[in-house]
Amino acid sequence: MTPSSADRRTFLSGVAGALVAASVAGCLNRDDDPDDPEPVVDAAESLEGDTNPAAWRDVDEIVFDGYVGGWVGAEPAAIDRVENPTLVLVAGREYEITWENMDGVHHNIAFWDADHDVVADYSTDGNETIGEVETLEFEATPAMEHYLCEYQQAGQIGAVRVIDT
Known part of the structure; x- marks a missing residue:
């Protein structure tokens, strides 16, 4: 060799x-x-938010960033940087949910029941402009099962847990 x-x-x-x-x-x-599993959206840090009802006691405003891959929570602290977090809402309480378009793709936000129908017309028109914001005022009802973007249903969907207090 x-x-x-x-x-x-x-x-x-x-x-x-x-x-x-x-x-x-x-x-x-x-x-x-x-x-x-890891979040799909780079801006998200987690897939699990705080679902302890005590963390939601004083919440009446919810803020999201909207991406094709998912909703990313901004407020309250219980959902900060969480992708498609579970919302814990009190039945009968009034809320305001605001979301900002972060990617220029057409999004809206809606609340659906178990039959995939919009609850009480709680949905926004939607927009496809980066930086544009939409706000929806609603009353939490036990019929609410999910919040989602009706245009990207597979990626932008989260659970709603309605509790009595």
Whole structure:
């Protein structure tokens, strides 16, 4: 065997070993673990907000940033930087939900019941202008199951939990 053949084999052996080690490490340290999903929208930091009713006791205003991948909470603190957070609302209480278009895609916001019908006409017209804001005033009712964008239903949808207090 010539010196260059031995050097080549040693080099290739080292490369193969490094690839195997990286592959095993990748399997053990996966960022795309299906049991630990990550937000789709880069502006979001989490998929879980605070659903403790105490965190929602004094809330009457909700603020979202609207992206094709999901709604990102801005206010109250219980949903800050949370993608498609669960809203905890008190039955009969008046609320205001405001959202800003962040990506120039047409969005609106609506509240749907279990049959996928808009609850009490609670929906906005929608817009496709970056920076444009829409506000919806509504009364929380037990019929509310979800809030969503009617144009991007798969990505922009969150649960509504209506409680009595």
